[in-house]
Amino acid sequence: MLKEQYMELALSLAEGVKGQTSPNPPVGAVVVKDGRVIGMGAHLKAGEAHAEVHALRAAGKEAAGADLYVTLEPCSHYGKTPPCANLVASSGIKRVFIATVDPNPRVSGKGVQKLESAGIEVEIGVCRERADRLLEPFFHFIQHQTPFVTMKTAITADGKTAAYTGHSRWITDQPAREDVHCLRHEHDAILVGVNTVLQDNPLLTTRLPHGGKHPIRVILDTHLRIPITANVIENKEADTIIVCGSEASLDKEEALIAAGADVIRLETADIHIPLLLEKLGEEEIMTLLVEGGGEVNASFFQEKAFQRIVIYMAPKLIGGKMAPTPFAGEGFPTMDESIQLVFDKVEMIGQDIKITASRKEG
Numbered sequence: 558m559l560k561e562q563y564m565e566l567a568l569s570l571a572e573g574v575k576g577q578t579s580p581n582p583p584v585g586a587v588v589v590k591d592g593r594v595i596g597m598g599a600h601l602k603a604g605e606a607h608a609e610v611h612a613l614r615a616a617g618k619e620a621a622g623a624d625l626y627v628t629l630e631p632c633s634h635y636g637k638t639p640p641c642a643n644l645v646a647s648s649g650i651k652r653v654f655i656a657t658v659d660p661n662p663r664v665s666g667k668g669v670q671k672l673e674s675a676g677i678e679v680e681i682g683v684c685r686e687r688a689d690r691l692l693e694p695f696f697h698f699i700q701h702q703t704p705f706v707t708m709k710t711a712i713t714a715d716g717k718t719a720a721y722t723g724h725s726r727w728i729t730d731q732p733a734r735e736d737v738h739c740l741r742h743e744h745d746a747i748l749v750g751v752n753t754v755l756q757d758n759p760l761l762t763t764r765l766p767h768g769g770k771h772p773i774r775v776i777l778d779t780h781l782r783i784p785i786t787a788n789v790i791e792n793k794e795a796d797t798i799i800v801c802g803s804e805a806s807l808d809k810e811e812a813l814i815a816a817g818a819d820v821i822r823l824e825t826a827d828i829h830i831p832l833l834l835e836k837l838g839e840e841e842i843m844t845l846l847v848e849g850g851g852e853v854n855a856s857f858f859q860e861k862a863f864q865r866i867v868i869y870m871a872p873k874l875i876g877g878k879m880a881p882t883p884f885a886g887e888g889f890p891t892m893d894e895s896i897q898l899v900f901d902k903v904e905m906i907g908q909d910i911k912i913t914a915s916r917k918e919g
């Protein structure tokens with residue numbers, strides 16, 4: 558096999574653990590000797606062994622003189638686990654192929670230095686693009702200490718999120734709705750506004766045939782209008798954080814805490830998105846899925862406080878000038894001021910179209 562094929566094996570391991578390693582990155586590693594894979598592994602959970610440790614453990618003594626393929630530069634610091642670079646050096650590995658380097662200031666470049674000073678040949682950049690794409694949320698989190706935000710919206714072909722009557726179930730078909738649950742599984746937290754809770758009374762849990770991790774539920778509710786009996790409060794499968802403004806009723810806050818929810822009371826009367834994201838970053842929420850409704854989407858949209866957007870478009874036309882749009886609020890006055898996206902991927906999910914786009918920086 559070619560070096561790219563071994564790195565792609567390591568990348569598929571890393572992609573397989575996406576969403577479960579937060580606030581650590583998803584990393585995969587493969588040990589190869591004389592054209593045979595003799596060890597492989599992925600980082601499974603923050604605080605546990607890193608990918609290289611699992612792969613080298615599987616290789617055992619055979620690792621001496623072998624090649625290591627790893628999707629992220631081996632770490633060189635003592636976090637919750639000892640540095641991988643030292644282990645790689647002491648295991649007798651001859652060459653290390655790295656897909657991309659770790660921007661974590663405690664790590665970047667130091668891992669490579671350690672390997673090279675131990676006489677190990679290092680090659681950087683094998684399948685770099687695919688690794689950078691997978692690690693984008695982690696790199697964002699390390700750089701900003703705020704969650705990497707993905708917005709998700711489901712619209713009819715004429716861009717509506719419901720009929721003018723508010724009726725919305727369903728716009729997209731079962732396969733696309735199941736795909737949304739895969740998104741939820743991959744995210745540390747899911748955020749909606751209290752209007753969505755009042756209208757849809759959603760569970761916001763991950764319901765997949767083969768199971769899946771439930772994201773923390775974050776509800777933006779400036780004046781604590783959420784009913785104590787809401788599904789997101791009564792359902793205990795996932796934690797629920799209610800975010801309110803400084804003027805919200807203290808009694809209601811107490812009642813919500815007594816009902817098992819966490820409450821984040823901001824220092825400001827309104828909810829400012831940048832401040833909210835700092836607070837969620839402090840909770841070590843590395844990836845956030847914003848499922849709207851229109852007002853909440855508009856606030857992230859106005860602040861350009863999202864990095865990616867996933868649009869599910871159904872082959873339906875509902876019409877109605879009063880029918881809701883995914884981004885309420887005032888909007889921008891001219892096309893020049895519109896938010897520029899890059900369409901990364903367009904695919905069919907059953908009868909629906911799934912568009913994955915990144916917000917163009919700058």
Ligand SMILES: Nc1c(/N=C/[C@H](O)[C@H](O)[C@H](O)COP(=O)(O)O)[nH]c(=O)[nH]c1=O
Pocket residue numbers: 710711725726727728729730733734737753757758759760761762848869
């Ligand atoms: N109405 C549609 C959607 N509507 C999404 C709304 O956020 C709605 O509140 C949640 O889907 C309900 O959450 P839960 O399932 O109870 O956890 N989303 C979609 O992808 N397609 C649609 O047709």
Ligand SMILES: Nc1c(N[C@@H]2O[C@H](COP(=O)(O)O)[C@@H](O)[C@H]2O)[nH]c(=O)[nH]c1=O
Pocket residue numbers: 580581582583584585599600603604605606607608609629630631632635636637638639641659661664
């Ligand atoms: N998950 C991962 C790495 N993650 C790196 O190590 C940091 C976490 O260290 P710790 O607290 O000890 O788990 C994390 O922020 C990132 O820089 N490095 C690797 O060599 N391989 C791995 O599989």
Ligand SMILES: [Zn+2]
Pocket residue numbers: 607608609631632633639640641642
């Ligand atoms: Zn490590």
